[in-house]
Amino acid sequence: MSHLLDVTNLKTRFRTPEGTVYAVNGVSFHLEDGETLAVVGESGCGKSVTMLSLLGMIPIPPGEIASGSALYRGRDLLKLKDAQLEDIRGKEIAMIFQDPMTSLNPVLTIGRQITEALCVHTNMSKKQVREKAIELLKAVGISDPYRCLDEYPHQFSGGMRQRVMIAMALSCEPALLIADEPTTALDVTIQAQIVELVIRLRERMGMTIIWITHDLGVIASLADRVIVMYAGFIVEEAKVDDIYDDPRHPYTLALLAALPRVDHRRKQRLKSIPGAPPNLLIEPHGCPFAVRCEFAFDHCREENPQLVSIANEHQIACWLDTKTGKPR
Amino acid sequence: MPGSTPEFVMADILRPTEAQHLLTPDVLEAPPLSLSKMAWLRFRRHRMAIFGCVVLILIIMYSVGGSLFFSEAYANKTETTKRLQAPSAEHPFGTDTIGRDILARTIYGGQISLLIGLTAVIVQVFIGVIIGAISGYYGGWLDSVLMRFTEAILVVPQIFLLLVMAKYFGGQLPNINLFGRTLSGSVVVIILIIGLTSWPYLARIVRAEFLSLKENEFILAARAIGTPTNQIIFRHILPNSIAPIVVTATLGVANAITLEAYISFLGLGVRPPTATWGNMLEGAYNYIETAYWLWLFPGLLIVLIVLSINFVGDGLRDALDPRSRAI
Numbered sequence: 040m041s042h043l044l045d046v047t048n049l050k051t052r053f054r055t056p057e058g059t060v061y062a063v064n065g066v067s068f069h070l071e072d073g074e075t076l077a078v079v080g081e082s083g084c085g086k087s088v089t090m091l092s093l094l095g096m097i098p099i100p101p102g103e104i105a106s107g108s109a110l111y112r113g114r115d116l117l118k119l120k121d122a123q124l125e126d127i128r129g130k131e132i133a134m135i136f137q138d139p140m141t142s143l144n145p146v147l148t149i150g151r152q153i154t155e156a157l158c159v160h161t162n163m164s165k166k167q168v169r170e171k172a173i174e175l176l177k178a179v180g181i182s183d184p185y186r187c188l189d190e191y192p193h194q195f196s197g198g199m200r201q202r203v204m205i206a207m208a209l210s211c212e213p214a215l216l217i218a219d220e221p222t223t224a225l226d227v228t229i230q231a232q233i234v235e236l237v238i239r240l241r242e243r244m245g246m247t248i249i250w251i252t253h254d255l256g257v258i259a260s261l262a263d264r265v266i267v268m269y270a271g272f273i274v275e276e277a278k279v280d281d282i283y284d285d286p287r288h289p290y291t292l293a294l295l296a297a298l299p300r301v302d303h304r305r306k307q308r309l310k311s312i313p314g315a316p317p318n319l320l321i322e323p324h325g326c327p328f329a330v331r332c333e334f335a336f337d338h339c340r341e342e343n344p345q346l347v348s349i350a351n352e353h354q355i356a357c358w359l360d361t362k363t364g365k366p367r
Numbered sequence: 368m369p370g371s372t373p374e375f376v377m378a379d380i381l382r383p384t385e386a387q388h389l390l391t392p393d394v395l396e397a398p399p400l401s402l403s404k405m406a407w408l409r410f411r412r413h414r415m416a417i418f419g420c421v422v423l424i425l426i427i428m429y430s431v432g433g434s435l436f437f438s439e440a441y442a443n444k445t446e447t448t449k450r451l452q453a454p455s456a457e458h459p460f461g462t463d464t465i466g467r468d469i470l471a472r473t474i475y476g477g478q479i480s481l482l483i484g485l486t487a488v489i490v491q492v493f494i495g496v497i498i499g500a501i502s503g504y505y506g507g508w509l510d511s512v513l514m515r516f517t518e519a520i521l522v523v524p525q526i527f528l529l530l531v532m533a534k535y536f537g538g539q540l541p542n543i544n545l546f547g548r549t550l551s552g553s554v555v556v557i558i559l560i561i562g563l564t565s566w567p568y569l570a571r572i573v574r575a576e577f578l579s580l581k582e583n584e585f586i587l588a589a590r591a592i593g594t595p596t597n598q599i600i601f602r603h604i605l606p607n608s609i610a611p612i613v614v615t616a617t618l619g620v621a622n623a624i625t626l627e628a629y630i631s632f633l634g635l636g637v638r639p640p641t642a643t644w645g646n647m648l649e650g651a652y653n654y655i656e657t658a659y660w661l662w663l664f665p666g667l668l669i670v671l672i673v674l675s676i677n678f679v680g681d682g683l684r685d686a687l688d689p690r691s692r693a694i
Contacts, residue, residue, distance in 0.1 A: 096590055100507075121596075129592030136591070141584040146606040156592040207592060 042110075043215060043247050044070040044093075049107035049117075051085075051092045051271075054100060058320045062088040064271040065107075067346075070215070075241065075248040077262035077279070079255055079294065081316050085271035086251045090217045092117070094132060095124040111215075129156040133208035137220040139200035143192035149203055150188030156210045175206040178243075179236060198229035202236065209240060217249045222257060234261055255298055259283065264352070267291050270317050270327035273346060277353040287355045287362065289332045326358065334359050338366065409686040416682020419675035426672050430477025433470075442471035443640040451658050461660035464650060473664050476642035479550070480624050480672075483558050483643070487623035488616050490562025495569030496612065500600050502570070503577025514574070517567045525564050529626060532560040533635040551641040557630065561623045569615050576608035610687035614680055621676035628669050644669050 051063040063085045070076055078086045091097045093109050093116050109116040111132070116124070128134075133156075136142045143152060153172045157163055163171065169188070176184035179202040192200060201221060208216060218237070222230040234257060241248060250261060258265060258279065265282045267275040267290060275288040286292050296310040314331040326332070329339040338358050346356045358366055410416055446466035454461045460469035502513040520528075536556045543550050580586070581604060589603050624644075630636040631645030639646060644665040651662040 094591065096587065125593045125595055127593070128590065129594075134588075134591035136584055136588055138584060142588040144585040144589065144603055144607070146609075147603070152589075155589065155594060159593050159595065159598075204588065207588075210592075 042069045043072045043112065045108075045110040046089075046093065047108050047110075049089060049092060049109065050105040051088055051097060052103050052105050053097075054103060059322075060319045061322055062271055062319060063092060066268070066271070066273055068266055068273065068276065070247055070249065073245055073247055074263045075250060075261055077258040077265045078249060078251045078268060079253060079258065079265060080268035081253055083316050083319070084268045085319075086268055087219050088271075089268075090134065090219060090249065090251065094128055094134065094217075095119065095121065096128075126160070129208075129213070130160040130211045131213055132215045132217065133211070133213040134217040134219060135201075135204045135208045135221050138224045139197050139204050140224065142204055143195075143200055145192055148189055148191060149195070153188075153203065153207050153210060156207065160211050171210065172206075175210055176203070178209075178240065179203070179206045180232075181206075197225055198232065201225060201229075201233055205233075205236065205240070209244065209246075212244055213246065215247045215249070217251070219251045220253070221250075223252070223254070230257065237261070255282075255294055267294070271319065272327060272343075272356060273354075274328065274357070275355045276346070281350070281353050285350075285353075287349060287353070287360075288357050289334050289359070290328050293331075293333075326356075336366065406686040410682050413682035413685055415678040416686075419678030419682070422671055422675035423679060426477065426668065426675070427481065430474050430481060433474030434478070437468070437471035437474060439475055441468065442475045442642060443467065451654070451661075453658070454660055460664045461658070463647070463661055464654075469647070469660060469664055472642040472647055473644065473668055476644045476647055476665065477668060479554060479637060479641060479643040480627060480645065480669075483554065483561065483627045483637075484620040484624040486558045487561035487565065487627075488619040490559060491565040491569060491619055491623075492612065492616050494562065495566035496573050496605070498566070499570040499573025500577055500605065503574035504581055504596075504600050504604065506578075510574075513570075517570050520564070521567045525626070526629065528564045529560055529630055530633070530635060532564070533557070533630050536560065551638040553636065553638045554641065557627055557636055561626050565619060565622065565626075569612065569619070572611050572615055573608060576611060577604055580604045580607050610683075613687060614684045617676060617680040617683055621673040621680070624669065624676075625673055 046069070047067045049063055049066045050061075053060040053062055066085070066089055068076070078089070080086055088097065092102075092104055095116070097104075104117055107117060111127070116127070119127070143149075150169070150172055153175060154168045157168045157171060161168075172188060173184045176187055181187055181199060181202055187195075187203075192203075195203065201224075205221075216237075221237075222233050225233060237248070237250075238261060240246070248261075250258060252258060262279045265275075265277060265279050266273055267282075267288060269290050275282070275286070275291045277285075277287075282291065283295070286295055290312075293310070293312045297312060299309055312331055317327050317330070324343070325340040326335070326343055329335040332339065336358070342358075344356045344358050346354045348354050349360075360366075444467065446462070448466065449458075449462050450464055450466040452458055452462040452466075458468050458470065460473065463469055463472070498513050498517065502510045502517075533556065536559075541552050543552055543555065577600075586599060586603060589599055594603070627636055627643060628645030628648065631643050632648045634646075634649055637643045637646050647665040648662055651658075651665075654661050
């Protein structure tokens with residue numbers, strides 16, 4: 040199987056005046072051509088930093104990539120120079136962000152921003168670029184694209200802006216789209232529209248997608264595989280069906296239990312995970328989830344479990360076999 | 368209200384109020400105003416700014432249009448028999464100590480003063496924006512070096528710097544031709560030294576803007592599509608910080624005109640015969656009581672232009688303030 044992206048043992052740190060923040064602690068995963076990978080986890084567990092590290096977009100200093108490699112089509116993204124990365128960003132790998140309200144430059148027209156990647160990465164003429172921009176706006180479902188080109192972001196609603204962001208990211212038809220919580224800031228109906236739009240575009244353009252979210256509900260219809268991250272570690276990796284039908288890591292179980300469900304209404308309160316994600320300023324010792332884990336035992340606090348394969352394409356990092364309730 | 372019937376009250380409520388009347392379907396359905404339209408609406412309400420604009424335009428018309436009526440040779444022609452004449456029909460603003468017509472000289476002097484004001488600001492904006500942008504965007508040691516350099520220039524009084532530089536660079540300079548006019552080479556020197564000593568304030572303003580703007584998510588988004596750094600700086604961040612730059616530059620024009628007047632008054636500025644409002648004042652202090660017209664007219668023009676530019680700058684500050692969304 041050809042891997043589009045192969046990330047091994049990525050470690051990202053930030054040296055701040057308060058101390059070193061261990062943001063990403065040895066993350067390894069791979070991406071196959073054309074698949075959609077979802078990355079889930081609470082806020083501040085390293086999802087975004089992982090992706091930003093791959094694209095060379097974390098500020099250095101204070102940021103630092105302590106180790107790891109990220110092979111993209113045979114090239115190690117972590118070792119490329121800035122100019123080479125600029126060449127890849129937007130053309131080969133594009134990224135869309137969480138908050139469409141702040142992700143567009145308020146003083147530039149929509150047309151100017153959509154055509155930016157095309158102007159940077161291709162030699163198209165002004166007229167061709169404009170035509171392509173109109174085509175893109177149509178593709179993301181914006182009515183009256185001719186008028187939109189000359190308008191400014193403040194004249195657009197949140198959903199429309201996110202569509203514009205997607206059009207921007209897809210303008211050079213990248214092989215890989217990294218979507219960093221693209222629906223979090225939108226209301227539910229718009230969320231559904233955006234997810235549907237991305238699915239449609241994925242089929243049309245044959246893109247590979249990394250979809251970062253903390254909403255397990257969104258990814259069911261979208262993803263092929265799911266990575267669950269916690270405190271900068273991958274704690275579970277499985278096919279999307281397995282995550283719902285056969286979750287193994289206590290953190291995944293807890294996340295799923297916290298989902299509101301139509302068939303459970305009023306019978307019980309929503310279950311929440313006690314506590315908060317750990318302070319990443321302290322170098323992790325033992326399993327990072329141990330303090331919040333209802334199954335934790337002594338060994339959990341002493342040694343951090345490695346990711347082990349428990350079934351076909353299903354890996355977890357836990358000392359406990361949650362199915363049998365016995366330590367491994 | 369006593370005595371009013373319920374029917375009357377009802378009718379009163381149903382009658383469209385003034386506010387409702389203003390919100391016609393046209394207004395409600397019109398697209399949101401663009402940033403520049405909103406700025407213009409706010410600027411228009413600033414009465415003193417409009418007044419400043421009008422005065423400014425009149426002064427520009429005076430000094431540009433006036434050259435249609437008087438030749439430069441006439442403005443520089445000396446007639447020793449007619450020295451220190453009071454305003455009369457022949458010389459409406461009187462004549463100076465060597466018999467030159469003051470009206471014609473204020474016209475040609477105005478061109479030079481305006482030229483110096485505008486071009487010195489261009490120099491100032493160019494240096495200030497580049498240093499501020501690099502400093503704010505890159506940060507780190509580069510920022511430290513550039514900012515210490517900026518502060519080093521700031522701590523020396525500008526007037527002192529100007530006088531030293533004027534004295535140092537203002538030797539014998541060849542005349543230059545511009546738009547069909549022959550100017551003393553000292554004009555270029557004055558422009559450069561005013562520009563070279565005025566940029567630190569602007570550099571600090573631009574740096575502060577860049578420091579906050581670069582943290583915006585749209586900068587991250589722009590980087591994510593591979594926009595090169597120079598484009599991020601000049602096409603993404605700079606347009607966002609244009610408001611304070613425009614305001615500072617506008618006020619800088621007034622400042623440059625005052626500075627030119629100051630050093631010319633001290634005899635270190637633009638060399639005669641090229642007239643400026645500043646060097647027309649040179650020597651006038653000997654005649655403050657006996658020949659008021661020597662200082663009144665150029666002085667008045669300096670006061671008017673500085674005042675009106677400052678009003679315009681104030682108006683622009685209010686109009687371009689992105690935090691003020693009120694129309």
